[in-house]
Amino acid sequence: MTETKKTPNQILKLTFILLVVSAVTALVLGLTNMLTKDKIEAQSLAATSSAYKTVLEADRYDPVDFSAEDFSGVNGVYKAGDAGYVVDLTFSGAMGNITAAIGIDASGAVAGIEIIESSETSGLGTKAAEPEFKDQFLGTTEHAALTSNGGNIAAISGATITSRAVTEAVNRAMDVVASLG
Amino acid sequence: MFTSLLSISLGAILINNFIFAQFLGICPFLGVSSKMDTAFGMGIAVTFVMGLSSAICWVINEYILMNLGLAYMQTLAFILVIAVLVQLVEMFLKKSVPSLYTALGIYLPLITTNCAVLGVVLLNVQEDYNFIESVVYGITGGLGFLVAIALFASVRDRLQFADYPKAFEGFAISLVSAGLLALAFMGFSGMQIW
């Protein structure tokens, strides 16, 4: 490709055209963003609140304070009325981060687990969201562990990392609720 | 901190290799891997662009886009940064390493459309990495690309002497062979040293 030397005028003209196109694009994007912003927020809110309801039924979820430095990855702890607490936490799975809501009832036992966001391997790590795996934790008041570590949680075959990650997340949720006193 | 960097690196190169596990960067991977030297050069160029764009895009995202609530402008801003960067790399190579410049040919400007470069920048935002983590992910992701493309170049060398059905000539047999390499890399999944 032959390169012709451009006059400053020509370069200015090219830059100007590029700027105009970029500006128009940015404006259109800004407009679209304005129109869709609320819907997008509503969607993500709906996803989290439906997850909380599945985990521990309550009319409202009030955020409570907890020491964030001691419990890494915990996004929030919510008091679910008298039923107990819902812990929203993000932890590292096999293929990236997993965000889950874990319900701990008033007696300190696990009431429910709901995977809100994950990018685990479909057919393997995604099985963590299924009752066959999740229900093993229901009712436990003490720290759980996989059978390979001396506990009684059967890991998903082929998805040990995900299984272990979820187990540790459940333990962390129990700890943070216990720390509330 | 150091262990998280090590696990990011291991993930980018072996466990979640950009080509064999995440499918980012396939076009140049198939296009430039016919000779080991070109493949190596391409890998180094891509690593450099990935590292530098991770750094610059992180700064732009953190201090400009996020502060102004312009998260939706990420795609546009990032791709413009990458395009400018590749242009600069092109000019640099043309002056300093003209042999590599001619060898890479059309594939050098095509680094702009390399899914791996934009991909790593977007993943940095998605995973919420800080500056150092982003740069490390960018560089090691590029190294993962380099490992993949270098391995594949040697496989393609062998392919010349292989006996396969005529219909598979060209991309098809390359894809199947790449698939076998991906199968091998699956052995790394679930590795957790740190």
Added chain:
Amino acid sequence: MKIGQQFREGIITNNPILVQRIGMCATMAITTTLFNGLGMGISVLIILTCCNVVVSAMRKAIPNDIRLAIFVVVIAGFVTIVDLLIQAFVPALSASLGVFIPLIVVNCIIIGRAEAFCQYEPVGASFFDGIFQGMGYTLVLFTMCVVREFLGKGAFGGGLLDISTGALKLTFDGTGGGIQLFPAEYGASLLTRPFGGFLTLGCLLAFMQHMMNKSDEKKARKALAARVEVKEGAE
């Protein structure tokens, strides 16, 4: 450019993936469920058509030196618009396609069509080019999804179809379980992993090449027969 010819080209003879061999990253990465495949295909079709029309409309005003930069800005604009729309109305698709939605910006098909076609052709032809190339792309994605899901998990229509209530339903929020044609344990689950993506696309490309070789051979034979006839007629 005749529309019928453009249709044939977009779907078969100049299919972006099987013949032009571009835009393959996403093809292998997201074809694990029909929901993903169709979602991606339709998104690309919309973005491609919009970009084609805009580039074609502006073609006289775009200076040659910065045309690629302008293409990229226009494409990034439409990709972001579609991305925001998907996040707002089909969030499940946004979650499952992940970074591959913004990565449509660097999908070689869109830049390729702008560079090779829309710069020179009028808006009408560019519009149809976008539609047909997009359809060809979606068709390949559809085929790959069907093959990988069926052979890999024994299912059809994962995320999109739902027969749990007895009647066939379309679920646009990605929750459909799909139709299980045979138990998932008997499927070759490797096909749902990255290896399956490479293998399926490779075999599809080979099949396409085979069909093209056969059609070339037929044409060559016909041409030869015609020449022989002419010679015999002349004698």
